[in-house]
Amino acid sequence: MRVFAIAEHRFGELNSISFELLHLANSIKGSGTSEAVIIGRDVAGFARELVRHADKVWVISDESLENYNPDLYIDVLLQLFRIETPDIVLIGHTSQGCELAPYLAVKLGGSVATDVVGVNVSNDAVTVSRYIFQGKLMVDLKITKLPCVLTIRQGVFKEGPEVNGEVINTDIKPSRSPARSFVKFIKPEVGEVDISQADVIVAVGRGIGDASNIKLAEELAQILGGVVAGSRPVIDSGWLPKDRQVGISGKTVKPKLYLALGISGAFQHVIGMKDSDLIIAVNKDPEAPIFGVAHYGIASDLFEIVPLLIKKLKEIRG
Ligand SMILES: Cc1cc2nc3c(=O)[nH]c(=O)nc-3n(C[C@H](O)[C@H](O)[C@H](O)COP(=O)(O)OP(=O)(O)OC[C@H]3O[C@@H](n4cnc5c(N)ncnc54)[C@H](O)[C@@H]3O)c2cc1C
The missing domain is CATH 3.40.50.1220 (TPP-binding domain)
Incomplete structure (x- = not known):
């Protein structure tokens, strides 16, 4: 399995979910690869951090990617995935991830599952666990249509081995102007403690x-x-x-x-x-x-x- 993890960052810091996604990727890749994708401007430092936990880190860097923009992110991800075909794409179950995942799954012609807390891969079949009915029941979903895009609940896959792979700088750039543009980030009043x-x-x-x-x-x-x-x-x-x-x-x-x-x-x-x-x-x-x-x-x-x-x-x- 080629398992890709879309790293997330803001204000010069990688969100720790990026590493959690890679821990999961390493545990389910089998004889395949764990591959991080880092999108932004001047993200070489992030790539060096991520590569300690990934077989490959794909760097997509451009001035226009300084701030998260769903239109541009989808644009560059699809360019990458046309050449480097994923079986599974892992994204954090964050506000950013919840916006990207279904959009990406549709564009890839695959399937999506959100707020996933467990993933099992055997004989190339992917089964994911998630809660339903506000947590009253947990279900296992067998995914039959790959590639699948999964948003992963934060805090579940906190540990994993070091891998030490390679960083690959791509020349991928956004191919069109975004329909939406970044205006400003408004920090929430509470939430100083994670x-x-x-x-x-x-x-x-x-x-x-x-x-x-x-x-x-x-x-x-x-x-x-x-x-x-x-x-x-x-x-x-x-x-x-x-x-x-x-x-x-x-x-x-x-x-x-x-x-x-x-x-x-x-x-x-x-x-x-x-x-x-x-x-x-x-x-x-x-x-x-x-x-x-x-x-x-x-x-x-x-x-x-x-x-x-x-x-x-x-x-x-x-
Ligand atoms: C769909 C759904 C989702 C939910 N999601 C969550 C969730 O995410 N998180 C969550 O926590 N709950 C959740 N709940 C609620 C959950 O079912 C419980 O009602 C809740 O966890 C109980 O909280 P509690 O233990 O603080 O209160 P209680 O069950 O009322 O327990 C209080 C405890 O304090 C003890 N106690 C009282 N006084 C003292 C004292 N002086 N010293 C020592 N011990 C004392 C009592 O013996 C008692 O065991 C959810 C429920 C539903 C239906």
Whole structure:
């Protein structure tokens, strides 16, 4: 299989989803190749980073490609794929990826699946897993029409081997003027924290009681060098912003430490954090399902445990 990953970048930084796509590409390519495509202006530095995880990196560089533009991206991608034929194209399930993927799939005469969390390739058949009905069910879709374009959920394929391939500079340029042009980027007001990239997460559930108690979790997170996230009721109550929600209708996280405070462990939540390296749960109900996924559990009141933990950590750190 030739598996292509479309890298994503903004403001001089590669989005980490680019590497996650390549980890997935390497795990499904079989005897084929993992190939990144980087589009932009002056992107040689990005190509050097990507090539550590790809057999090939195709560089498409032009002044007009400085900012993301779907018309120009599709134009140059189709020029590349007319010569270098993909079997699978992986794109991040980001706002950019969600715009590009169906457009690209139609132009390639292939198929598309979005928000994919698992891909399996055997005997040249591609099966993908995704949630449906707002996460109530997971389905496996057998894709019969290649090439297929898949948007991949961020945070699911965080690890993968180094590959060290080759960088190929193409002379591909946009062949026509875009129907739309880039005006300006407006930064969202919230969203300064990306929980899917955090190493330490202190997650709070309804057991935290109310918004005024969030500061307790924030103090603990600060000492541990982590960030605060929440279960859906916490987000729905407006105690934390939406981009801090962990779970099926929130984000998938895989930190080194996931501290669950007052979270029952409903499957919609657990799906988003079960692959964390170390899960510690505090819940006053010893029967709470969260203890089924936690590596260590404390069946106690979080308002007793957390202040003790903060005190002890402060002592240790001097
Ligand atoms: C379509 C759909 C999508 C959903 N998506 C998500 C999602 O993405 N993320 C998500 O989280 N949920 C999601 N949910 C909701 C999910 O089903 C649960 O309702 C939710 O996860 C429960 O959140 P919670 O554990 O914070 O609250 P609860 O289930 O109410 O649990 C609170 C826990 O706190 C404990 N507790 C209370 N006081 C204390 C205390 N002082 N000390 C210690 N423990 C205490 C209690 O024993 C209890 O176990 C979704 C539901 C649906 C239907």
